[in-house]
Amino acid sequence: MFPNRLRTFLVLASVAFSGLLQAPVSAQNAKESSLSSGTAIVAQAVNPNYPVVNSGDWRSVNPQNIPWSQPVIVSDPFDGNYLAVLDRNYKDLAYGGRASVVSSWSRDTIRVFGFIGVQERCGFFLSCANNLVAARADYLEIKVGNQIFRIQGDGSGSFPVSPQLAVALATAPPVDALIRVTFDGYTHPVTSAIGTGTVRSWKVVYAKPAF
Template identity: 35%
Template sequence: MINLPQTIPVLLFGVSLAVLSPQLCAAFAIQEVASLTQASSDLPVVKSTVLSPDMDVPWSKPVRIVDPFEGEFLGVFDRNSLGSHLSHEDSEQVISLWTPSNIRVLVTVNFEQARSSFYTAGRVYPRPDYRRFVTTKKVDKLLLKVRQKVFKLDGSTGTFAVSQELATALKNAPDENLDIRLVLEGGQSVDSKIGKETVKAWRKIY
């Protein structure tokens, strides 16, 4: 049990104010860190920050990331498919990871598939199996619209720093889908959305 020191009363213009001692401030800070640690320990654990087309993680939910190179922190993964189905040629997928310090975005494109068939009894039967070829595109800029404000972020290798202003906006974003625009290397733009479940999860991240 921690014995907290007494507050120091100060008389200012006839009004008595309670000023917290440095020891008491430190005790409150320790208690806050302990509560945050307890909350994060109940979250699912993801052991890497690497984004890939076929990754298997809890989507749109707060997670505790324990990466061997980057350390431990909170985050939420989001995925949005652009097109009727990922196996279709030219369909795109936008995968993102939202952490307190940065946003990481990966755009994948299914650009080709190869189906095989076999011939028997005078008929050609297509085989159900297929091969999917996936490529990625470099994202140079990220635009987010939160309420009426548009944030324009410049990044490196698909990673964008989160400012305090942006973190506050994300934390207070309304419970609805959020529009984003990705500017790819070469100037091509891709419009996508962040689902409202991810938007809700931001409140535990920021």
């Protein structure tokens, strides 16, 4: 009789001990599930079905399939995903040649890159244009309505967005704006238009956050 009771006790103890071992695993699974669900909710809040663009795709001399002048989610391996509007404009230079000015407008930072080709004389009547060469933006001026903002860059083509500038961009009139960019190694700044599509998208990017 005693051995049978002992055997029953050992079986019950084994089952109970096994349950104790499995409880933390279940709790961990529940925690991971909760975190995963929370992450998905946050991701949906950050990305309201806007197109996703890799950060390096638009910063090239001839970017392909970029949704210009509309809100996008830029995917960056260091900065993560952020809302922005991308803009591109070609500009004939007064001293000959052509420039392509591309920019990214996000809540905290404006990024500007230039690709400049200067024409050289190939003969008496012909001019040859060099290939567009990447140029770093060092100084940025933005004209929105009657306001002008002047921003010194950080040496990488990035410019901080102040609260005052964010308000000006969010409330910009629906007409072309202007930027004037000073590129490293070039004496003359480049004045470039920002089209109405980008200006309208500023209202989305720089809308006052809801708390």
